[in-house]
Amino acid sequence: MSDLNSVEINKRSRLRNDKDYIHIFKYMGSKRELLPEIKEVIATMIEPNDGILDIFAGTGNVGNYLKNDYNIYTNDIQEYTRVITDSIIGASQYKELPSVKATLSELRNHYLSHKKSLSSMLVNTLKISNSFINIEKNSWDEEKRLLYKEFCNSLPSPVNGYATENEEFNRLFNIYLDRSESKNNSFPYCQITFLFSETYFSLEQTIDIDSLKYAIDKTLTHKIFKNVYLSALIHAFSYSSSGTGHFAMFRDLVDVKSVEDTFIYRSKSVWELFEKKLHEIYEYHKFIPNLKYEAYNMDYSVLLKNREIAQNYKLIYADPPYSSVHYSRFYHAIESLVKYDYDIPTFKGRYRSDRHQSPFCQKQNVKGAFELLFRLAKENSASLLLSYADTGMIDLDTIIEISEHNGFKTSVVSIDYDHSTMGRKGHKSNRIKEYLVKSEFPDSFYLVQ
């Protein structure tokens, strides 16, 4: 383990709130709290205006934090990442965003007419759903809980094979199947309503989400500007959901308390959350002349094998998953919102049929995945900065060994850190060590190339 150079930085858990950061949604493994340390280490590895590839970008926090000083290329296997990085990094390539007042006014008209139409197709079910929302917080009891569960179970789901007595939803299912087969979407949009009503959201909230998605598609054509609005919708989606910030499974409503907790979120206004975040993104927006930016949406190894793209970056920032939990399971609902392809899930949790299984989350494949990452970085003559935790799937010594085996001069910065465990209330975090593993070429490497 030559050249191991460990620096200890003690860190309390804190919520980042500075002008270079914008929060879109809560994400497992987000590097939000480590951004200054990552920036500091990167400054020791490359020159200003060099290109960085944030290859497991997630929320795009890291690339976004660095965009004033470097050209930024992002990638993630999940498509929602590109929507977010377009909205916060890509938008900086433009002097101005389209007028928020005029765009919102047009968008609101489309939203309202869509909402009216979709609601009229579900008028009876909507009445029942709203009657539960109208129950006062402290008046829930066992009888009402059972009635609500019965209502939830009466809706189509993978558990009942999407077959129900509810005529309105049966009609919607036929539309859904048609669109799923033909890959054509049209008015009225209904994917979120069909898949997620009375699970993570109330029926009215899902109608609002579909109506907003429709309105965005109808109002905006420019890819980056559209993604600014979609990002605000992802925020509203995430914060109106009754999950704990992810979508691994909705609450089972086993007692009155869990129903009461769920209904705190049922009454959140999707439109208000959307509009507030949109204004925040507009205020945050800053024009950065000469910023080069591109977002990719593919497996890390496929991207690293592309030699033309490799010309653009000098450093790969790699923040792969640490645990056996697949992101495609935790964030499938956001992926469905973005892809909007009328996928037909087969599990109770409504996970997507094409969900990705990452080798970094699999004990038998993780070492091979790291070997490939370091080998391809070397072949691209790029330095590598890896973020990893001491609770990860593979230990630090093995990572250092792989790095050195590929000829990299390797050193480690170690940070004590309170890691969020994705709870919604109270202090839910674990004390862990986060590593920044620096893999650079020794000067002699360039001589033998």
Ligand SMILES: C[S@@+](CC[C@H](N)C(=O)[O-])C[C@H]1O[C@@H](n2cnc3c(N)ncnc32)[C@H](O)[C@@H]1O
């Ligand atoms: C720890 S998170 C990244 C968090 C990010 N740095 C942030 O601050 O938001 C890991 C990311 O790797 C992505 N991922 C997992 N396997 C992948 C693969 N084979 N290729 C590309 N991305 C992958 C996941 O979708 C997830 O967004």
